[in-house]
Amino acid sequence: SYELTQPLSLSVALGQTARIPCGGYNIGSKNVHWYQKKPGQAPVLVIYTQNNRPSGIPERFSGSNSGNTATLTIRGAQGGDEADYYCQVWDNSFWVFGGGTKLTVL
C-alpha cells in the first residue's frame, strides 16, 4: 500500500516561511491535498490538487509537488497557523493520509 511520510514536527519563527514536506514514491504524479487540524476541531482543507486554495483560505498557503516530495508552504506564519498538517493522496482506489506534522510558531 502507498505510504506518505511527514516529519513529526517543525517550527517556524513568527512571520517567517514554513515548508512542510510530504514524501511518497513518485508523489509528483499524484494529486496532493493538505489539511490543517487543530485540537478539538475538525480538519480543514487548505490546499487541494497541488496548489488550489478553497474559499476562505489565505493566499499565504500554497503547495507544490515534484518527484518524491510534495510541500505545503505557509508564508508569513502566524500564531493561528500553529496546528497539525496532513497531506493526502488517492492511490489505486484508496485514500491515504500522511502521519501529520505538528507546526509550532515561535
Next chain:
Amino acid sequence: QITLKESGPTLVKPTQTLTLTCTFSGFSFSASGVAVAWIRQPPGKALEWLALIFWDGAQRYNPNLRNRLTIIKDASKDQVVLTMTDLDPVDTATYYCAHRIDTDDAFDIWGQGAVVAVSS
C-alpha cells in the same frame, strides 16, 4: 452550504459493533460524482481513512479494515451509515464523515466529529 454531522454512541464495549450515522445537507446523492467518506483519528495519532461511498452506491474500504467495515447510504434521509464490527480499545477515536470534492479526491467539508471510546 454543505454541512455534515455525525451521531452515534460515545461508549462501546469490546467485541461489540459500532454504528455511526452521518446526516448531511446541502448536497444530494442524486447528483453524479457525490461521495461521502468516514475518517477517524485516535487520540494523539494521525488521520486514517476508513471507507467511502459514491452516489451510485459503489463502496471503497481501507484494506486493513475491510473485513470489519460496512458503509451504506440512505438517499431518502440524506444519511450515510458506517458499521464497524468486533471493536477493540484501539478503535477509540474521533470519527468524522466528510464530503468529497466532486472533481477531486480531497475532502472539502467535514463534520464536527463523534468521539467513540471502546472500553469495558
